Amino acid sequence: xxxxxxxRLVDMTNYFLSHPHQQIPLTHFSEAYQSAxxxxxxxxxxxxxxxxxxxxxxxxxxxxxxxxxxxxxTVARQQTEELIDRLCDxxxxxxRLLPGGYLYMMDIIGDxxxxxxxGRVFASKFRDASVDAVMTMATKGIPLAYAVAGHLNVPxxxxxxxxxxxxxxxxxxxxxxxxxxRIQTMSLARRSLKPNSNVxxxxxxxxxxxxxxxxxxxxxxxxxxxxxxxxxxEAVHDEEKxxxxxxxxxxxxxxxxxxxxxxxxxxxxxxLDYSYED
Amino acid sequence: xxxxxxxRLVDMTNYFLSHPHQQIPLTHFSEAYQSAxxxxxxxxxxxxxxxxxxxxxxxxxxxxxxxxxxxxxTVARQQTEELIDRLCDxxxxxxRLLPGGYLYMMDIIGDxxxxxxxGRVFASKFRDASVDAVMTMATKGIPLAYAVAGHLNVPxxxxxxxxxxxxxxxxxxxxxxxxxxRIQTMSLARRSLKPNSNVxxxxxxxxxxxxxxxxxxxxxxxxxxxxxxxxxxEAVHDEEKxxxxxxxxxxxxxxxxxxxxxxxxxxxxxxLDYSYED
Numbered sequence: 001x002x003x004x005x006x007x008r009l010v011d012m013t014n015y016f017l018s019h020p021h022q023q024i025p026l027t028h029f030s031e032a033y034q035s036a037x038x039x040x041x042x043x044x045x046x047x048x049x050x051x052x053x054x055x056x057x058x059x060x061x062x063x064x065x066x067x068x069x070x071x072x073x074t075v076a077r078q079q080t081e082e083l084i085d086r087l088c089d090x091x092x093x094x095x096r097l098l099p100g101g102y103l104y105m106m107d108i109i110g111d112x113x114x115x116x117x118x119g120r121v122f123a124s125k126f127r128d129a130s131v132d133a134v135m136t137m138a139t140k141g142i143p144l145a146y147a148v149a150g151h152l153n154v155p156x157x158x159x160x161x162x163x164x165x166x167x168x169x170x171x172x173x174x175x176x177x178x179x180x181x182r183i184q185t186m187s188l189a190r191r192s193l194k195p196n197s198n199v200x201x202x203x204x205x206x207x208x209x210x211x212x213x214x215x216x217x218x219x220x221x222x223x224x225x226x227x228x229x230x231x232x233x234e235a236v237h238d239e240e241k242x243x244x245x246x247x248x249x250x251x252x253x254x255x256x257x258x259x260x261x262x263x264x265x266x267x268x269x270x271x272l273d274y275s276y277e278d
Numbered sequence: 279x280x281x282x283x284x285x286r287l288v289d290m291t292n293y294f295l296s297h298p299h300q301q302i303p304l305t306h307f308s309e310a311y312q313s314a315x316x317x318x319x320x321x322x323x324x325x326x327x328x329x330x331x332x333x334x335x336x337x338x339x340x341x342x343x344x345x346x347x348x349x350x351x352t353v354a355r356q357q358t359e360e361l362i363d364r365l366c367d368x369x370x371x372x373x374r375l376l377p378g379g380y381l382y383m384m385d386i387i388g389d390x391x392x393x394x395x396x397g398r399v400f401a402s403k404f405r406d407a408s409v410d411a412v413m414t415m416a417t418k419g420i421p422l423a424y425a426v427a428g429h430l431n432v433p434x435x436x437x438x439x440x441x442x443x444x445x446x447x448x449x450x451x452x453x454x455x456x457x458x459x460r461i462q463t464m465s466l467a468r469r470s471l472k473p474n475s476n477v478x479x480x481x482x483x484x485x486x487x488x489x490x491x492x493x494x495x496x497x498x499x500x501x502x503x504x505x506x507x508x509x510x511x512e513a514v515h516d517e518e519k520x521x522x523x524x525x526x527x528x529x530x531x532x533x534x535x536x537x538x539x540x541x542x543x544x545x546x547x548x549x550l551d552y553s554y555e556d
Binding site: 003005006007009010011013014017018046047049050051054056098099100102103104105106107110111112113115116138139142143146147149150153155156157158160165166167168189191192 | 281283284285287288289291292295296324325327328329332334376377378380381382383384385388389390391393394416417420421424425427428431433434435436438443444445446467469470
């Protein structure tokens, strides 16, 4: 179908946004629109300029016969701070407090478009970490893990507490749940993660870090490496955490059941050694 | 920030795509770009034309003071047929066969961008069904449910087999798993679904329909109604299914363990009474 520039810009923008982290040869567009490569290059510069000025992402170009353009989603620091500050405010609502000092979070985890936004923060953070797969533990880590993985264009491996017969052979490990000091089992379908993968672990909550420590051990069982660790909320923990190198978006620093007060602040995402790029 | 038309088209396309089923007042754009409403209206007609000709979606306009424009994602019938035919081919791969006649599906369910595409098919199908929430059963229905809910801009309610203390008060029901004829329990956090919601039930697999029947009963417990039911794969079942009015994308019609043969065909999505719109 032949298109004028305006039509091409709309269609190409949609194509880039739905194909993150995928190298697209220029011929893909020039054939689709029956346009000269020079016109397509101009279109791409316009899109790139808007994407960068609006912090939607970058478009990187690889030269040569096998070259092409790749859309890499990013989030600006200011945008991330606003998003996380809003999230902290929501998490501090006293109605969330449950017996035992737990926080009700399903309204946040149940919001698919919020998960997409938060997933983009991690996808932006780990965009150069050569992530091959995202791993999470069922159930509540799944929505955020899928959002991250979608923006990075990699598959998700779902670790489970129960063995399922519908998943074929599985790999199981025992781990010590850090806060409760109980021995538990987690397992992952053998086919669900390719050996030698570089794995980004994503979860909704971390206290002592036992579950994430378990996932790290499971990653080793698949001859794979850790690309990074990201959690939606970390809780302060009296003893040393079992995991040191992680990125958290929010931090639950105080829960006062009597006074019905919750204190939630920004996680370590802005205070990490490596700079947070725009 | 002031933008020329080309820049506005790129940015507005991104905005529409990330805000499906949300009414946006024209002033949102005219203020953001410091442009006249007439220019914005022209931009929108260009975007609408491309979205419709490329079957990305429609942009509907509501007139009046409280009016605005709404992006509604759609999928063309041909695109849906190609997507589902490819999925059927993948599901027929003999390596999927597990002992007991189960199919390994985690590679498909683990692909976030495939889930997004399939989710758009359901979101397009149920776009006029006034869906307020999507409900699914943990674990394997979650990725598809989130994709559908994201495109419809509604929250997700995750039903679980186990009671969790981190979810506050819950509503539980017993149901009979249709194929195994066992009595089981499912529960949903009281806060996780607003009363009087119109609920779209999404799941990955349906055989006799017992789990979905259970979710329908749970919806009633929340004084809510069923907007529709969608499943990724249905299996043929010798007896009558417990659910009649559902949409399936694929149908597992034959599993021959000895010959290692699986037959998967299109689900009922194209053969339903009501026409499938482009």
